[in-house]
Amino acid sequence: MRARDAMDRSYAEPLDVRAVAAVAHISPAHFSRCFRAVFGESPHRYLQRRRVERSMFLLRESDRTVTDICFDVGFSSVGTFSRTFREIVGQTPSAYREGHGPIVAPHCVQLAAMRPRSSAGRPAQQSTIG
Template sequence: MIRHFQYKKVCAGRDYLQEHYKDEFSLSKVAEHSCMSQYHFSRVFTSVFGESPNAFVARLRIEKAKQLLVTEGSSISEICTEVGYSSIGSFSSLFSEKVGMSPSQYRRQLSSLANEPHRFPMQSIPLCFAQNLFGFKANEPKK
């Protein structure tokens, strides 16, 4: 069982990673920030959050990239750098692995569904909320 102080420590590390996700990943830095050994930090972090610190950073980067692909007009390579990757090849293959399509396909697909540029289409959130909160009609043709 994870104790309160350990939870607080890994939360501090998680906050640190969130702030520095664009930087080169360093387990030693984040462990030091949390006042834990690398091994212990990694083990407790994974046990509490269900993913390793490295996987957490990768997920943050991909989520940020997904957002930028829709809301910004920047090129894929600019977005790759923006979220902390130096190699577009690694970025694209990780993106494809996690999202199920390449960054450019993702951008194309969401842009084709949205009515306005740089906005998320209603199809990107659960339909019940899109309908009830925002009045979206599933079968309505794109305006």
């Protein structure tokens, strides 16, 4: 948990497994295995996802360029940022910004608009107790 918290705090800085494993006081190989077992993804993928989550917020709430946001969240290459963003979100950063600009609506409507949808595009079915 200390290592994950360190990654959350320092996501925009250059981080490698060795540095994060040192926070947990274990070897890099053991840290990678334990992290995947506990959180279901590699430390590298977790860090990428954390950076993409932050970039999603910046794309929605600021008018900064995609390039500036890329470097602000810790990516060192716009190409890697765009590819990773698309893998995680399903669209490019520019397309995401076009479809998710600031919403002028009550807060409850904004939250509903940002709620993840089912992968099939249909609302989840409710089970009935009969």
